[in-house]
Amino acid sequence: KLTKPKVIFATIVGGSNVAFYKQLKAAGIDLSKQVLMTLSVTEDEVDGIGGENIAGAYSCMKYFESIQNENNKAFVAAFKKMWGEKTVIGDVTQAAYLGPFLWKMACEKAGTFDVDKVVAASPGLEFKGAPEGYVKIDENHHLWSKTRVGRAKPDGQFEIVYTSPELIKPDPFPKGYQ
Template sequence: MKSKIAAKLSAVLIGAALACAAGQALAGDNPIAVTDKAVTVGILHSITGTIALSEAGSVQGEKLAIKEINKQGGVLGRQIEYVQEDGASDWPTYSEKAQKLILKDHVATIFGCWTSASRKAVLPIVEQHDNLLFYPVFTEGLESSPNIIYLGPDATQQIIAGLDWVINEKKAKTFYFIGSDYIWPRTSFKIARKYIEDKGLKVVGEEYYPLGHTQFNSVINKFKLKKPDVIFSTVVGGSNVAFYKQMKAAGIDLAKEKPLLLTTSVTEDEVLGIGGENIEGGYSIMKYFQSMKNEENEKFVKDFKAAYGEKSVIGDTTESAYLGPWIWKAAVEKAGTFDIDKVRAALPGIELVKTPNGYVKVHENHYMWMKTYIGQAQKDGQFKIVHGSELMEPNPFMKGY
């Protein structure tokens, strides 16, 4: 079976190599589909299955950026064409489809993945075939691949900015952690706990619930018993909706800030499901909010709504996904070629001065320099920005973990 697949793959490869010998540029071992007029890239997200809910926005962001780049004349004079594959919320499918994009479609780069699990499934593929992946979601860090660009904030950029703010501005002394039970919340809270305890403050509770858990009454009673100053939530997915609805039903009014709610897992996209009235008054820590006031963002929001409907909202990950093609374009232009090795070498130091979330720059570790913002959830589902940090250095391998 295995040898059959290998034989098929090599047949495809040889066929493709013959086919592109005429007009396509061959770079290293991996041919890339570049002609005089067009270059092919891959988009790899789940459009079916559980995670489709979250990934829909990322696909929209990436496609919008590609459309805009093409309108401006493309990259190195080539129009960007994309091949889209469906990860189907299934991690092995991601690695299979990534392989297909690289070996069959000869993409110059891939924009995609969403959960850490899907990224970790694609990581060995892009490393083995020496391709690139632009990953649009905030991560727990503890990973740095030469072939992946991490467009979202890492855990330290979100958490430390947020904690500094509640400690300094809101004089918070006690914290209660609640998260879904997987790597991102657990790593986040490890970082947060160390930071809080180093300052001599107290974590009075730390709880994890299985993904998809829908009953939070017991933990809400514990909030009432322990009376923390801050509830710090990294609950994700469908559980999120249950968590906020039940808090509201239990009489905890987030707008009173007693306790204050801080979260790194709620963007405008999640509020659609939760309902603005259920999370009104809670604070979210992100690098981007749809309500940001700057020229670039106003244009971005207008174009996004023109493309996907007046009612669509833009969350942090959608905007990260939108940055992906722009950063890739800048790197390709700096390298002067689509050759993946040269593009990769050109990536660190690439900066975009004007993006919807302001200035960003690619760090040597392939994460991004960025500012972090704190937004307070409003009834209409938008966030009011109450604080912006200094430019923060990404630090995926924080000391002590």
């Protein structure tokens, strides 16, 4: 607070986010006036943090519940019907939903449940039915997805302010970080 940084880049993970954002607000940090970017807060974490404590902060994810496409509208409606209207859906939840569909596609392509053959069959698979939209599996077995930046709202949702125009090639092992 004393140094008045232009940007706060938060890399906190898990439950520590709850205390961090509540303490920022208690210290008088106004995230509508102070730029804060995180790579680890989704709607799931905001549920514990409280929308009023994180409103105005930016988060970078591949999925937000507020994505406007037909796949996501159907996914959110079905999820809330099953788990309740107050249930929030974050990036991890959507990934857990998406994973079995990709596994099924790889098993069908391999013609078996043999793990080695399924893994070998997965590169190049494309799936247009994901809640986040079109995705594909890279040769490195990670997912090509769009990158999105959302701004947290007091209601616990994110207003998407940026979506990459194309899918981003996954680079899980960048040189220099091994």
